[in-house]
Amino acid sequence: MGQAKVYDLVIVGAGPAALTAAIYTTREDIDTLLYERGVVGGLAAVTDHIDNYPGFADGVAGLNLADELRKQAERFGAVIELGEVLSIVDKGATRLLETTEGQVEARAVLIATGSDYKKIGVPGEQEYFARGVHYCATCDGAFYRDKKLAVVGGGNSAIQETIFLTRYASHIDLLVRSAIKASDILVKELQPFIDSGKVTVHLKTTTDEIIGKDKMVDKVKVTEAGKPTEITIDGVFIFVGLIPNSQFVKGLLDQDEIGFIKTDKNLRTSMLGVFAAGDVRSGATMQIASATGEGATAALKIREFLEGHEGRSSAMLYG
Numbered sequence: 001m002g003q004a005k006v007y008d009l010v011i012v013g014a015g016p017a018a019l020t021a022a023i024y025t026t027r028e029d030i031d032t033l034l035y036e037r038g039v040v041g042g043l044a045a046v047t048d049h050i051d052n053y054p055g056f057a058d059g060v061a062g063l064n065l066a067d068e069l070r071k072q073a074e075r076f077g078a079v080i081e082l083g084e085v086l087s088i089v090d091k092g093a094t095r096l097l098e099t100t101e102g103q104v105e106a107r108a109v110l111i112a113t114g115s116d117y118k119k120i121g122v123p124g125e126q127e128y129f130a131r132g133v134h135y136c137a138t139c140d141g142a143f144y145r146d147k148k149l150a151v152v153g154g155g156n157s158a159i160q161e162t163i164f165l166t167r168y169a170s171h172i173d174l175l176v177r178s179a180i181k182a183s184d185i186l187v188k189e190l191q192p193f194i195d196s197g198k199v200t201v202h203l204k205t206t207t208d209e210i211i212g213k214d215k216m217v218d219k220v221k222v223t224e225a226g227k228p229t230e231i232t233i234d235g236v237f238i239f240v241g242l243i244p245n246s247q248f249v250k251g252l253l254d255q256d257e258i259g260f261i262k263t264d265k266n267l268r269t270s271m272l273g274v275f276a277a278g279d280v281r282s283g284a285t286m287q288i289a290s291a292t293g294e295g296a297t298a299a300l301k302i303r304e305f306l307e308g309h310e311g312r313s314s315a316m317l318y319g
Helices: 016-027 062-075 137-144 156-165 184-195 288-306
Strands: 006-012 032-036 079-082 085-090 095-099 102-111 115-117 148-152 171-175 199-202 205-213 216-224 227-232 235-238 242-244 274-276
Touching (some): 062 079
Parallel strands (some): 006 102
């Protein structure tokens, strides 16, 4: 039996940072394989409308942007495989990746796994997942035409998704733990729905429990301004932030207290030949434009590494 193929580069993830990096590396004939465990395009692919990505005066559908990035990467020769990377081992000249599809070796690795939706950890959240509890309005909002919904959160994502859900829901209760922290432009876009009575904003409100009936969400128990109450709903959408998809490198790479991967200014991690870019990286701005920029930077730094310009030191220069 012949020796298994060693790739120049394996990219973990296939979101905007990963796909941009792949466009750059494959154009320079760097043999590139991407592993994606979920949706190609990452969270961008399940965002209804992206209004702040450069070059699209009227905005662009997230799915369309993700698909164009994918097609461009594949046109230059990038290969995307569905599978999950479980661990990475430094073997000196190569990195050994354990995946759900078996082992693969690469001279360099880019981790661009992005982030996932944060959970609020209340009773009923896990029990009623996909049976009234959701984290993606564009994925599941259409199931709630003429229904009553609750949205948990007060940041940009929560307000943006609330606006999107108004096209389906008959009424939305927006449950905000303290105060709305979204950008002024999103607050202005939300205001007409508040004025019309389609959206009711509950400030200083904690979500305490999600209650079901006949195996579907029926009510949400909240405490508003110190007073417990129940709100009758058909579903609840939760948008309270993001957590990094970095569990598979816990104990292998240096991470911050939340779990985001630490890098130096050249996007190198604490393991030789392993780089990180995009929303999984400590210090990332959580913007698609930034992620694509970091993907391009990572590709250039990886090229330098593969050409031997980095030497053999794995010393970190954080900052």
